[in-house]
Amino acid sequence: MKPLGHKMILASAGSGKTYALTSRFVQLLAYGAPPERIVALTFTRKAAGEFFDEILNKLAKAARDPQEAARIAAEIGEPALGPADFLRMLRAMVSSMHRLSLGTLDGFFARVVRAFPLELGLGGDFEILQEHGARLERQRVLRQLFARTGGELDEAQREFVEAFKRATFGSEEKRLAARLDQFIDLHQEVYLNAPDGDAWGNPARIWPQKSAWLEAAADARGAGAVLRAWAEGAGLAEKQLGRWQEFLAALDAWAPGAMLPRELVYVLEKAVGAWADLLKGDAVLEFDRKKQTVSADGCAALVALTRKVFGGELVRRLEMTQGIHTVLRGYETVYHDLVRRAGKLTFADVQRLLMPEAGHGFAGERAPRLASGGAAEDGRLLVDWRLDAKFDHWLLDEFQDTSHGQWSVLRNLIDEAVQDPEGRRSLFYVGDVKQAIYAWRGGDPRLFREIYDHYNAVAAGTIGEGRLDQSWRSGPAIVAAVNRVFGDAAVLSRLLPAPAAERWNREWRDHASARPQLNGQVAWLHGADDEERAALTLRLLQEIDPLERGLTVAVLVQSNDAATGLADYLRREGGLPAVAASDLKVCTDNPLTTAVLALLQAAAHPGDRFAWEHVRMAPLGDAVEQAGLGRDGALTEAILKQVHADGFARTIDAWLRKLEPVLAADDAFSRERARQLTEAAQLFDGTGSRDVAEFVRFAETHVVRDAETAAVIRVMTIHKSKGLGFDVVVLPDLEGNSLSTRRREGLGVQRTASRQVEWVLDLPPKLFHENDPVLAAHVEAAEADAAYEKLCLFYVAMTRAKRALYLITKPVAPKSVSANFPRMLAETLGADPASGKLRVGRWAGECVFSEGDADWFDGVAVVDERVEAATSRGSGLEMLPAAIPVVRFSARTPSGTKAGVVTGAALFGATRTSAASFGTAVHAALAAVEWGAVTTDVLTTWQAAGLGPLVIAEARACLGASELAEVWVMPAASGEVWRERAFEIVLDGEWITGVFDRVVFTRNARGRISGATVYDFKTDRIEPDEVGQIGQRYAGQLAIYRRAAACLLGLTEGRVRCALVVTALKRIVTVAWSGAD
């Protein structure tokens, strides 16, 4: 194919990333790339699906419409192409659909690992652990870790407990299980990226050129006394003296690692403030605006104490960090054995398997490299052979969210593409570094440039740079505001940590709206508190009434709780159809399903009075009574039995059906929840577990991502809104942590340029890290990153709006210094003489800033037909005229006319083996006999058929038994016999499938069949005294045999004799015919 360069696209919000990707894909096709050689990777499966759909629709359009064809042809720089060409591509796409590599990174990695289990040190195939599975496994691992079945604590456990104590020092922990859960959530990822303990709390790594504090951990014995002596002798004012005394008192009580009381902080801050002088032995400290000169020995004492505190704290932190590492290692070791080795992997595990530098438990250092061409030398994995695919072209979406780990996996494969001499292969990656809000998930926006620089350093111009700064989403008003807020380099530099501001400003380009005709409005309002902001939100929405006008609308907040709260408020106070688009806990957010869960709980845990009363006070109480399960134990037995027999879904469904009449006829919501509960149960049944407690816990945490429906007001977190666009966006929750505070995650993790973990430290409080150059630098960098991400978050928030955007914040105190988002708004939007008056439709209110058309939504027609909730109507499939005849019988096998009783002992006991198999074997043996006694050839057939000695003995006995002689002897010269003869017959509309064990019949002179006997062998153990009953036990079956035989032989039933041959007793029981000819 024609070579096609590599490209990096820096996009902006709403600038059509997906469109760019699809165009690229089509371009590749146009250049002759086979579809299955293009790898296109996104982050969500949804995105992948939409991506694929768009490509096909694009091609389809071009294939039928010449204008469209011309447009796209021009767009991809192949003006010659016409509909026919696009049709060709379309056909190619469709017919290689199953071979396309177009999906998520996770999916792609899993596919590779599946193809190389042994190469990657896995024991065979594996399953992907989904959320619930992972949670269960964690519980299992913890149980194992906690179990005390052996005598004393084993070594690992002792170490574990010790480590835990160290890890939680000072805030000594009352709860282990709970805390450990947290622990794992917080630190597991860090651990897995740096399993090697050497990186954890290792001073040599943190302070390569030594730490002043640790070095000079001077001996401070007596220093306290000296300082007290000085303070008391120095004739200080009471207040100052008090400071010193409190300080010394607090110092006694304080232990490293514990919370730092302010009495200590106060003095220590002064101390480090005047550190140089203190060292000189002559320092002036100012307490409460009163200067005091500290004597030489006072200085020395203070220095010693300060060093003691700092040194002590740092040492303690190092210990705690090592403790944390040991705890995690303890957990991980068990987890690894129990879960990963059993072939249960999370997507993260899968990825780690492929990461070259992962010092991970599987492949270790020998982790092989991926490769798609050439030979398998030096442990390269030939992806193309085993994946039936050659990967020539790479398309990567949302690249700013790609983690370094993911990149390190793809690197080898992409290197091949980028360095392909003939340029037959290519790389294309697109994303928006201004929307990098997934750092906490490992997203690494810096890669964007690094990769670009890396390859272009090798050969300039290898990768071309493109930009998309035209918004197809937002109208001019929005875009203008966005530019003002995020394009003001000066303000950003003032408010953000320098590195963050530089990163942002470097890549910033002013946006333009691709929809200039789209009128709208942007306004910034003040609301003193949550209450007021909620009220303003409601007011705006009531005024605009977006749903009536068929506009989409979203209220974006920063936390799920905020979303739920606000949605409730809008429903309650305004009666608006607001939905918290956060994940819905469908099993516990309503009375119906909670009651059903209570029912299960009450049944499996009868001591649970809470559950019991809950059931009683709900309509379920009556249902239980009506089902006759009121009495003690009945419910427990019934439900456990039902669950163990049929699983949770069916059990629950049965109970829900009992409740159906209780529900209001039009209560579609509760019915929907009922159904969602059943679906959750189906999911759980998939695990095969029958553990009620386990299920209840599963149900309680089970969430459903709400279906995207029109005609609701969606209240969601900014994070969730990424990638979406709405006509109206309200932002009432922009408060909170200032732009420069760093997300509070327990551990400080320092990484090298190549993202290797350099060191890990449980960071000490501010006072300490501020006054240690290494730690200070680390925290500063971390804060800068956090600030950058925060900025991204607000960028995402503002750019969701298509037409109208309303920001609602606390008023910004004029002299407040905190650099938060409201302040940023103040310095950018608020800069101009604020109109002060805001009009939205007929509503007039206060505002700080407003721009655009106050009546923008007047233009929008009110849609009268609402998007109606389609509740389950008919199938919509047209029925079939009953005309067409259909033959169906109810089926039945005579021997299957089940009869008799089996005892548990007979079924499970040691003798069980005989039961089933023995019977069939004997049948087989006897079927081999035509007439007469045991002949040698009969014997040989028996042996050949592998019949056991027991069986053969039994068969012999039967043949020998005088009682049974008639069975084997040919009745007359004309006698004939059927052996194991199968038949099919319809009797009274019942289709019967049967097998005659043995039928003997004779013919008369004219050769017509004159009479017959049906012998049916019964091989089960029957006691002599039972013989009486077995006659009627099998009467039904034999009646059928009689009729069948009569029909097949052309006899009247009267002429067919039926006899049971009881092999155990060597007896014949004739069953008389109860009918008239």
Place this chain on the structure above:
Amino acid sequence: MPSPRLHVLSWNQPLVHAVTAWLARGWTGEEGPLDLSDTLLIAPTRQAGRRLREALAGHAAARNQAVFPPRVIMPEALATLDAPAVGIASQAESLLAWTEVLRAVDLEAFRDVFPLDPPARTFSWAVRLAREFQRLQTTLAENGLRMADVAERGGEDFPEAERWRQLGELEAVCDAALAERGLSDSQAVKIAFAANPAPLAGVRRVVVAGSPDPLPIAVRVLVSHGSRGMPIDVLVSGPIDAPAGGAPLFDLWGRPDAVAWAGRALVLADFEQRVRLCADPAAQADIIVSCASEYRSPGGRLGVGVADAEVLPSLENGLARAGVPAFNPEGRSMRAEALHTLLSALAELVKEPSFAAVSALLRCPDMLRWLGGSSSGLLALLDELHAEHLPPTLAAARRHAGDDPAWSDLASALGAIAELRDSLIDGGFPANVSGVLAEIFRKRRFNLALAEDARAVEVAQAWGDVLTELETALSRFPGLAAADVWELALRALGDGQRFDEKPEGAVELQGWLELLWDDAPHLIVAGLNDGRVPDAVVGDAFLPEALRERLGLKTNGGRFARDAYLLQALAACRTGERGRLDLLVGKTSAGGDPLRPSRLLFLCADADLPERVAFLFKPAEAARPNHAWRRAWKLAPRADEKIKRLSVTAFRDYLKCPFRFYLKHALHMQAVDPHKAELDAMDFGNLCHGALEAMGRADSPVRDCTDAAVLRGFLLGELDRAARAHYGDRPVLPIMVQLESARQRLSKAAEVQAQLRAEGWVIDRTEWKFELALGGLPVRGKIDRIDRNELTGEVRVLDYKTSDKPVNPADAHVRAPRRNEDVEALPTCARFMAGDGEMIWFDLQLPLYLEAMAAEFGHAVTCGYFNLPKAAGETGVSLWSGYDAALQEAAMTCAQGVAESVTERRFWPPAELPADYDEFGGLFPQGAALSVDWAREGEA
């Protein structure tokens, strides 16, 4: 050799009718029964054979006759038909052989198979890999190949020749291992036999009917029978008007020609009416369910095909809900059977006699039935024991259960379980298992006439067969650990299938490959999605597509042609008046992953492709509407429960919320936490209290001790005694840590106590019980400790607090109104003026203590907390400074008020509390008051 005769039967009628007619051609019924017993008929599936026999019976019945049916088998059975059955390794045996080999061989010799050493060459590693190799052997055998053959067949540019050579060697080692035991590998035997099959006894002709893709090996068998002159007829339904001269649509064996069918446009009249895009599996199920219920008796009239297994659960539940009987001919996995659950529980118990295993086992219905007595009583006791003692093991549980006569039932049940375990541990497998099961089911009598019992029997027999096979296998491969044996047995049972009886007039939910044989005039096929129909293999650790092609195994191309043919055949016999075919295409999977339409649906003229694509890729209408939240019902709690006395803590509850107070103290709503894994706050507090109480008792040796070390020794001693008594010598790890925490707190407390004593404080009372009468109700309480200072004579009451943070008494009792809080809503008695501002009581513990003491100690008493918080530094006494008579009076007014409200049963309205701080939150979605219907006794 006479090549097979191919008969193309018109696909304008259902295949099964056509085949029946063909088999019965020339038979009038006059000549007696329709005798096909000398015909060997090859049909693709169990269900197909069933349908054919039914049709034959019907055909004969129409002529008042019956049928001697042909012997019907599936193609794969051909290769083992009438083969000698001796000396062949069972599934279990070859599995064990592989396992043995994989653990024994020197991996260095097989580096192309194992580039890395496995994590650990344990049994479970080996067995998992063994299963994979078995699967591999089976797949290869489909075309009569063994691992050894692959290297040659791979061709010279075959990049993995060496790897396969080594696999071949491994296979040889495995064969040898079997040979040592006089066994040979079943696949090997099959392949050998197929090359030279036994003559077909009693068969005069072979008919291959409607089998679009027989296994290659089956075809080989047929070829050799054919070469021996056995007449073979191949029946396939297809277009009889096929343009002569055009490329043949089938080969001699009735297999659709890949090229011909991949290029053939699918004829499906009014496509856009017949094909439905559905949002998700549930939506597909909905359509089928409502369609089935629109037919009054769908059985036979409506056929349902389920090409995507994800649709099944919703479909089965949906049909059940709609009261439409359904039947799944695929059967169900035995894994879902109660017996399997019971056995797994037993296995766990054998592996580890942990308490978890016990409680799982005890919740198996059959266990409860066996143990007899009140099952609910037993389980309640079990939970009680767990909550009380958190026993890690069965042994520990038994010890505790022994202490308390109230637990005797439980004790004996646990004893019984222990015995079961013993007999499972000693005594050889499987005798021990049989013995135990026979015991558990001793009293049971299964009545075969009852579906439920019949089902149980079927499963039990399957289990029996598993044991038998395993027993033989183990006699040849001895030396397995019990746990491993259990794993094998359970896996074997779980892999087994159970087939229900088909209910009267049920709708059959058939797999894609069954549908060709269904004659229902109206057929709905769900899950017509890419990857489902046809299923596609893209990439494989051993047999990628490229290699499959070279080896002549099933390929994606082959599958596509087969399914293209099948779909067309399904449509052809239902066009026009003859019936109708509806195809459902899912847009997303149950997990929300996007799905694509089956490639078959794009088999159309290029001219139509764009429309086709536009149609099939249009967005499906939203899954299900997002209804506004709505309350199904209000709760109606019993309102008549009496409250006879109050505890001191009850006041706090009432002040927090009168209604929750009622639920807690009248209805005694107390939840059980089955997941409890460590001490809760109260357990922890009790432990510490216990020791401190002992310290203060009149007879305590250290009551007047001022030496912290000694006090410490005493307290820790007490703690350990109590802990051991309560949680055994070997509590679970979390408790160890918690005890550690308790030790630290008590050690610090010892110092404080020594200090206090030195200051002259003598412990006057500990755990002092009192009773007050308020508003006609007895109020009971227990005071942790009363101190009297021997120097000043001062008296004060202290309450131990083990919460993580130190508590200030004043803050724990009274508060100021919250910002814009509606104080009017609070009980008036709780509000009082303190100095300038209004204050609110939310606890009355210390005031009630003081009141109780007044009689004996007078009013001049101070009160406070003895805090034992997390941070050792903050341990100590915290007094209620500025507590005065006024406060006390206000408190008592409040107490009076509460007590009266309780006697007057004022429990309404409830307080609205944030859900996460509300133990009752689960009852009150979207507001407490709204959730409850409390119209009793003229209240509210």
